[in-house]
Amino acid sequence: MVWDEPAPISRDQARAAYLEVKKTEPVTGQLPDLAKELPGLVTVYQDQVLVTMDLDAMDEMSGQVFTLARAHGVACYDPQRDLVHNVAPLGVYEGMQLHTGDGLIVTDPDLGLVRDVLATMSPQNPFVALVNFGRHFIQVSPGYELEYKEKGLIRTEVAELDEVQRAFQEYATGERGFLGRHEWTA
Incomplete structure (x- = not known):
């Protein structure tokens, strides 16, 4: 509708x-x-x-x-x-795409949609990603394995959905606080 x-x-x-x-x-x-x-x-x-x-x-x-x-x-x-x-409200990256494991692709998603989509992860929707093609991306899979790629791919485990939503919000708005709050491995 x-x-x-x-x-x-x-x-x-x-x-x-x-x-x-x-x-x-x-x-x-x-x-x-x-x-x-x-x-x-x-x-x-x-x-x-x-x-x-x-x-x-x-x-x-x-x-x-x-x-x-x-x-x-x-x-x-x-x-x-x-x-x-x-x-x-939108993120700061024009043309940013939201991708899900169940086939949803949205260009320039609003921040509320990103938050809500993260809560839909399941075996039928096994990942959510925000992608700025040619620059960087953030993605997560159930169990909250968070991955970020800019120069190289790094990953971390996050315990709570709220923290995943916070990281995606920060990524979409150009903030990078999530990088300092977690221990990342290559």
């Missing part, structure tokens, strides 16, 4: 908005400009647009929807993954 949201919202708020929209009837008439650009089966409600897609094409189509939502400055909620994509 994509819609205009004046301020960043939580997953709980986005989920509630989605469930409320699902209780209403679609509107008919001319499609808004954004709806014309979206892939998949598009259904327009009062101020929201729902995009229905085949599971086989979900990863590719979701990426297209996220990109269009970002370009139009609107929020996007993915009910399959229970994730919300807000317009802001």
